[in-house]
Amino acid sequence: MWNNCLLYDDWVSAVHLKGGWILSGCYDNTLHLWSAEGKHRLTIPGHTGPIKAVAWVTHDDTLATFVSVSHDQTAMLWEWNVSTNAVECIHVCRGHERGLECVGISRSESRMATGGFDTKLKIWSAAIHEASDEGGESVPKRLKTEHGKSQVRTPLMTLKGHKEVISAVNWTDSSEICTASWDHTLRLWDTEIGGIKSEIVGNKSFFDASWSPLNGTLITASADRHVRLYDPRSNEGSLVKSTFTSHTQWVQCVRWSTTDGHLFVSGSYDHLIKLWDSRSPKVPLFDLKGHEGKVLCCDWSEPELIVSGGSDNTLRIFHSNQRK
Amino acid sequence: MLSIDNVPIYGSTCLVGKMAAYGSGIKRKFSVSLKNDNTSDTPENLNDTSDDEHFLSSVTNDEDSSDADDDHELDESDEDDDVEGESGSEDSGASSLGKETTTKDEDYESDSDYSEYGSEEIDQEEERSAEGLEGSEVSYEDEVKESDQLKLLFKMKRTCSSKIKKSNTENSSNISQITSKNKIFNKERQVDENETTKQIDDEYKSDSSDEEDIRSTVGNIPMNWYDDYTHLGYDWDAKKVMKPLKQDELDSFLKRMEDPNFWRTVRDPQTGQDVVLCDADVDIIQRLQAQKIPDANFDDAAPWVEWFTSEVMKTPIVRVPDHKRSFLPSRVEARKVAKMVHAIKMGWMKPQEEKKESHEPKFFMLWQTDEGVEHMRRIQNHIPAPKRHLPGHAESYNPPPEYLFDKRELKEWNKLRTAPWKRKLHFVPQKYNSLRSVPAYDRFVNERFQRCLDLYLCPRARKMRLTIEPEDLLPQLPNPKDLQPFPTVMSMVYEGHTDMVRSIAVEPKGQYMVSGSDDLTVKVWEISTGRCVRTIPVGGIVRSVSWCPNQALSLIAVAADRKVLLVNPGVGDHLICSKTDSLLDEAPEQDVVVSERVKTAVQWEQASEDIWKNGIRIIISHFKEVRQVTWHGKGDYFATVMPEGQNRSVVIHQLSKRRSQVPFSKSKGLVQCVLFHPVRPFFFVATQKIVRVYDLAKQELVKKLHSNSKWISSIAIHPGGDNLLVGTYDRKMLWFDLDLSTKPYQTLRLHGTAVRGVAYHRQYPLFASGSDDRSLIVCHGMVYNDLLQNPLIVPLKRLSNHESYNDFGIFDVIFHPTQPWVFSSGADKTIRLYT
Incomplete structure (x- = not known):
């Protein structure tokens, strides 16, 4: 394992990796595009608040779309032409009343869900080019004209229920969303009926959650130094299937491996990223050192690359030799 | 029979009656002796002296004249009573040994049941046989049934303690007498009647008191105990009495067909032998079945001899005291008992529980120990006098040599002359050859004096000492672990200020926090990441910050030196921020004349352009250093404190009207x-x-x-x-x-x-x-x-x-505001x- 360090001007608060491209969000309101080799491709201004989460929506060789959510209460859908290296904000998603915290793309890549400090979960269309009359909540005229070229998009659905910040959104199914919130709950939502399916109550605020399609379990980071594994399918016995304790500070982000149902990474305010095997709750497999500040985000979407951003203004790329 | 009608006989019967109550063995001997008397007499005599008849009446069975002796047959109705042995029928000849007991004394009859001694069981037997056989028509043709019945009867006879005994007189036939002589019974059955009379002329030749069967020594036990064995018991030589071979159905059938005596053949369960009943037996059985007195010779129509008058006499014949049943409890006692019953019912008193007997051996102290506290009945908390030590070997006049002092010990003893209480012994052991040579005890007076001192200085009272542990005085508090959640670890450090942070405040939603510091700035922090979102220079030492509790406003009140600044931090909902800005943009019309007192203390002022962009919206200048600013819960009023402001140290401001009031006219001290x-x-x-x-x-x-x-x-x-x-x-x-x-x-x-x-x-x-x-x-x-x-x-x-x-x-x-988190600056x- 070796790591690569990409320097930023400010805290790196969001990162997502897909197809060899690293999309990252920064506290200086800009998005950055890097290649996996560490070549900087683009700096994308646009947001007026710190970026809190980014996600690739679609990706192919010529065109890629991604979404970024920010504290400026908007989520932006961008289209990036890979060959010409031109990026364009297609849609500005407005509707949240406070800063956004998280975004989740559905598996079909047609929907996305966002949550933020206004405690509401909003579901949007993630498609770039679509009929504008797809439905959804009515758009105030003022908003429509505001953003020049980019169109304003309104949420398809707003789900209320959480009492505090929604800190993580995961699509577990084509119509099921799992959210984690500061109000100590994990909730499963059904987007088709637009309501809460089930609720798991923890005893600490959740800062992040990651759901693995490989094993169907949920790994959570809370306002303590433990990483906890929940199984949303089981409803008997203890809710917490196991607790991973090795960090010494708040754990801010957790991500499952996309290829191995047992491995996940967690990034913490103690400057460490830890690679865990879910079968050994006491000792992590690896400590990924390098950050000199709080780790704010991490991603392991590509099996051989673990990327993380932190408050030391760096994005670090850890190459794992994990087999595909 | 000469003496029978005389008083002595009566006495003897009385005696018999009394004795019978004590032991059956004695009773039996008496009965025998009486019978002996009878047998010595001729039956003619008996019959002639009809007065004595029922006195002597034994259940006799004249086999020869059983048919002829119609006189002796009883009425059916009488027989019932007799068989029951009821006391009412004076003529209880039916009870086999009733002859001795027919004292005709009403008292005796009713008080004690000795009239039934010995006979009781045969009565039962008769009853049972009567019950068992009454319903069925007894017919000898039905041989099997009959033999079964006979077996039953036989068995019952065996199990009963009383046995039918036969005795013979010279002239008459066999007299079967119930004397529990089974052995004789068996024997007799086998021989001719005349022969038996000769053989058992003197019944004392065999031990009549012994009821044991001579063939089997197992005694009177349920014979089914031997069901699983091949033998039936043991004979006198301790050899097994083997069970007879079992007959199969064919054998028994052939036997029934061929044997003319089959119907009177009975199996003795104790020996397992088949026994053929003699005519006398059969006759008795038949009489019993007919519910007649077994003795054919018994005359139940004999004239009544009143030995005692049936009238109640003025003075009792006996001096027996009244029976206990005649006592009535005294009223006093009854009242006492009633009281106790009531107390038990109400639960005041507990009935004595039955002491469980422990099977462990009990030990009792013979003597009290020296150490044990003496228990005295009336003296509570008694302090016993100190006991003297018992003398040991050293005090002996002739102690073993190891108790005698050697030189070193003597030296040591002498050395402690000044401190005699330190000595192990208060004397030097001395050895004398004999008790005679022991001189007078020179320390006697001294010792008595010491003893008096001991008694005199012994403590007279016990002092109760109360010990209170320091822990007992502490209140019982729950375990902190049960009071989760609460802050336990430091999770975040917000660094950025360059001087002391005097005051902090948290946004009502809980996303941001504001801090005021001595470095003349106010910083807004994102709580979850520790990111400083905004730094606002305020130009003075910030002593207090306070976030407006109204969630429709995005406003912080900052007390910086002599100014109170209302700052819009510009975080959170953009809409609210812009609305707050527009609200604070223009001052409302001031329609109230501000008094001089307030005007000199406080001035409201709109923020100028250059500080507007920092977020500062309104400046309220105070005349003294502002120590604290605090909001009312609704978010419209806020109060500021100037400790040096004398009687104007507290000012209440109203945001919507941009107005200030000084609520107190008099200084009450340093606020x-x-x-x-x-x-x-x-x-x-x-x-x-x-x-x-x-x-x-x-x-x-x-x-x-x-x-x-x-x-x-x-x-x-x-x-x-x-x-x-x-x-x-x-x-x-x-x-x-x-x-x-x-x-x-x-x-x-x-x-x-x-x-x-x-x-x-x-x-x-x-x-x-x-x-x-x-x-x-x-x-x-x-x-x-x-x-x-x-x-x-x-x-x-x-x-x-x-x-x-x-x-x-x-x-x-x-x-x-929402999480169990605490901030400290x-x-x-x-x-x-x-x-």
């Missing part, structure tokens, strides 16, 4: 801090020693809370509004229950130095205090809705992460978050 009540229109003003509670609506003083301390530093109010927490510079934290009293409900002396900040949590039952000793102490403070229950206060956690700087530790403490330029 330290003020506070709005969360729900009621109350206003708390803390001076150095007293917290005054004013009702703003009625404009009067409601309460004065005496802190018993020298200098109040800070106050905080419980969200319920009934409890007030006061921190003081003299290290104390005071909890006032406003409903309870004006004195502190609890005084918490947890800190080592001055307490500078106290805070309540809005949702969780938590409060915290920060002190100059760098420690933040989190306590559980549960307030119950029930007015009868006092608040529960449990110190939970001391968090000492701040560093000391110029002897300052923690300046301010505040809780997160310190002199070490940091703000710390504990979760």
